Amino acid sequence: MSVTFSAAIVLGLLGLFLGAGVWIFSGLMLVGASAMYLVLDFNAARIGAIATKVISSSAISWELAAIPIFMWMGDIIFRTDISQRLFRGLAPMVARIPGGLLHTNVLGCTVFAAISGSSTATTATVGKITIPELQARGYDLRLASGSLAGAGSFGLLIPPSIAMIVYGVLAEVSIAKLFAAGVIPGLMMAGLYVGYIAIMSILDPSRAPKYEGEVSAGALLRGALELVPIMLLMVVVLGSIYSGIATPSEAAAVGVFGAIVITVVTGQFSLQLMRDSLMATIRVSAMILMLIAASAFLSAAIAYMHLPTKITQGISAMQLSPYGVLLILAALYIVLGMFLDGTSMTVMTVPIAVPLIVQAGFDPIWFGIYLVIMIEMSALTPPVGLNLFVLQGLTRRSMGETVRAAAPFFLLLCLGTVILAVFPQIVLWLPSRL
Template identity: 85%
Template structure:
């Protein structure tokens, strides 16, 4: 059977099952099994044997243990007053910069991302504090919502990142090196956002009224004290990984211990808090892990059909430049991001995309960061932009207004991607130096 017909059958089956409203994990399983039966003429017994082996092996990967543990750490912090302390700590530091407290969205998300790993959790946690404060102080709600939508996606780029763990497992790339690769690009994007807010506020000062609070050495020092718990947790988690003392999974366990210790020291520890955070972590982790397992089965079906190799050869025959391949993948991810969440996009595309980018001469480590930025873009595109849904609930604006507010920051993500493509060492320098 030709590559075109095989690919069309797989895409048709995906459209059929997912369009019919099937859960994504069950849709992936059904597509894999149907493709094996229809295209490869495998018997049901053989399909069942393959499914058993692939799903069980993918589900027991030690690297995946980092996902629920990091998520538990973030969820514990999410249920404390750390985000309030974060706002209080950052406010005096940014008050005199053009844009004022709008910068707390970007800097708050940058800092919180280093202990969250989740885009929606970062957006919701920081937004619950900053949006009411900015609204009360008559800041431009459009710029506030847009900056939060864009910066909230740092939860995927700045380590520890759940998306990077998923990619690292699927692409067989070092997760510790992926974490290091995302750090400088994450800070670069934060600088781009801060610069944009500063310029827009200088053009129209009414967007960001002057800070009416006191800014003295005492308030700055008090703010640094408020930032101490979250900075210490960042240092413990990331420091243990980059120093080589702990693997990402071990560092996640240390992070959970640190998060529990923070709740005890700040007087917020309670059994209900721990149980609620644990149950929330189990629900979300189970969703992510079952997606990975089901996608591994679909990947096996695709591999049996030799689709990745044939697609790679087909695109190579088109004689596209390496950047042409990136452009095609970018268009694909932007379209997929309108309908799928980031984890689903990753597990569905990595088996085909990684051979393509390796063939084009790109480092899989660099591509991991590129993919995460593509996922960040998907969080800002309707109708399934998760950050947009979160912000719509926080601001009360319509989806159209929220999308328009996020549009400039979507374009800044595009600019950031172009910069990283032109200067890949921004991504590769730190992991190669460690």
């Protein structure tokens, strides 16, 4: 059976089941089973045996333990006043930069991303404090909400990142090196956002009214003290990984302990907080792990059909340049991002995309960061851009206005991707030092 026909069946089944509103986990399982039956003529017993073997093996990976533990750490912090402390701590530090307090969105999300791992949680946590404050002080709401939409996606790029853990497990690459690879690109994107906000504020000073608060040495010191708990948590978690003292899963456990200590020291600990954070973590973690298991089964079906090899050979025969391959994948991810969340995009595409990328001469660690940025873009594209929904709830503006506000930061993500493609050492330098 030709690769075109096999691929058409798989894509048709995906469109049928996912378009019908079937849960993504169930949809992927049904696509895998149907493809095995229709294309490979496997009987039910054989399909069941493959499913049992693949799902059980994919669900016992030690690296996957980091997902629920990191999510629990982030959810504990989400339920504290850390976002308020971030705003109070960063406000005097950015007051004299063109754009003023608008930069608290970017820097606040950059810092919070280092303990969250979730784009949506980062956007919601920082935004629930900064958006009302910026509105009350007369800042341009369009620039405020757009910068929050873009910077909120740093929850995926700056480690620890749930998306990186999922990719690392599926692509069989070092999660610690992926974490290291995301640091400099994350700071670079933050720099692009800060630069854009500063330029827009210089061109139109009415976008960012002059800061009325105190900007003395004492105010800066008090601001720095507000940031101490979250900075200590970042150092403990990321430092233990990069120093080699702990694996990502072990560092996540240390992070949970640190988050609990913060709630105790700041007087916010309660059994209700622990219960709520644990239940939220169980729900989201179960969803992610089910997607990974279903993806493993679909990947097995695709592998039995030899689709990754045939597609790689087909694209190689087209004699595209490495950047041509990246451009095709970018277009694919932007389209998928309009309809799927980041985890679903990752688990559905990695089995085919990674062989293509390796064939084109790119490092799989580098591609992991590229993929994360593509997922960040999906958070800013309607109709299923999760950050857009969060922003719409915070600002009470229409979806059209929210999309227009986020558009410049979507373009900055595109610019960042081009820079990383031209200068891959921005991604690979730090991992090479581990």
